[in-house]
Amino acid sequence: MNQPIWGIDLGGTKIEGVILRSISDPSPIVRTRVDTEASKGYEHIVGQIARLVAEMERSSGLKPRAIGIGTPGVLDPTLQTMKNCNTVVLNGKPLKKDVENALQLTIEMANDANCFALAETQWGIVRQSAPGARLVFGIIMGTGVGGGIVMDGKIWNGRHGIAGEWGHNYLDESGGPCYCGKTGCVETVISGPATERYYKSLTGQQLKLKEIVARHKEGTDPAATKTMERLCHFFGKGVSVITNLLDPDVVVIGGGVGNIDLLYAAGLQELGRFIFNNRVEVPLLKPSLGDSAGVFGAAALVAGR
Known part of the structure; x- marks a missing residue:
């Protein structure tokens, strides 16, 4: 030990x-x-x-x-x-x-x-904020979108080794083709590059995600606000599938996109619209281990x- x-x-x-x-x-x-x-x-x-x-x-x-x-x-x-x-x-x-x-x-x-x-369960935010959690879903939202499942302190890999790979579930046709060969994957809709692409489709302007978020907060760019609303909508819809299937005790959101505070408010509200329950109790947590x-x-x- x-x-x-x-x-x-x-x-x-x-x-x-x-x-x-x-x-x-x-x-x-x-x-x-x-x-x-x-x-x-x-x-x-x-x-x-x-x-x-x-x-x-x-x-x-x-x-x-x-x-x-x-x-x-x-x-x-x-x-x-x-x-x-x-x-x-x-x-x-x-x-x-x-x-x-x-x-x-x-x-x-x-x-x-x-x-x-596993790290956030063993030493990080799950241990700090939800120490009794038995089923943890860890999300990484950045350049791509991935996920992992920890059950009773152990990784759950699944029969094909792909447990937790929600980034390649179908989410919306507007995401377009994915490198995996499918169309409309979660990753093509709510990853960092996908969110930047959507903003460019509205404005013709290529901005970094941080700039889009900042413009939304300033309230001066309707396209930035529309982009953030879309991100929160599809984030909630995507996480609702995880919640309906696994009903985890806690969801930890890592990656650059996971730093956007709106996901923990408006995104949580959107999750409530789509899950098969009349309220949301699962906490969405930011990781603590960086x-x-x-x-x-x-x-x-x-x-x-």
Whole structure:
């Protein structure tokens, strides 16, 4: 229980590693990163992971028993190869097996959204604000939209390894084509880039999401207000599907879009319009761990080993 736990967050541009003192004391012993350099290919990424672990061993003087890795896609439970990765060179590759061979260690893997949800449950806002929660849904709304499920403190991966992937549920035709091959996915409607695209469709002007939010708050730009109203409407509609299916005890909203305060007020009202209940009791919470959640959650994967 008091052993150091090791985690790695594999991102598109960087690979971050952390050694936490224990599951009961998540203060970092070492926290470091290397560039992913994905353009150099799959084998190079495996090599960068090995390089990072070697640096962590040198810095700490410790050796890991096992390492948790958060990934930008999922490991197919049947094929044992990666899928749905936005770092596309990983798709179809036996990443877990290859990293285990490179490190001669046991590896536990989970999607980065699952790691986010696990960290916020174990150490973050869920522990602080809803400590009795048994079912947690973690949302990441940023460049893309993803999600993860934590049940009784454990990640729920599902039969296909895609549990929580609400970003590719159908939401509205206006989102247009998605990279996944479908049309109108949640991600194409309420992600950051999708929201910026909608504003541009109204005005012809390309603005960053922060600027659109600021213009709405100033009350001087009707197109910005319309964009925010649309975001809250479809956010509530999208989250209603999660609520009707899982009825989670708490929903934690991470990612850049999750910083928009309107989601926790107008978005919550829209959720109330669509769920199969006459009131909303599930709290929508902002995460407390910031950019630490992914790598901390990865470390939590190997707690107890």
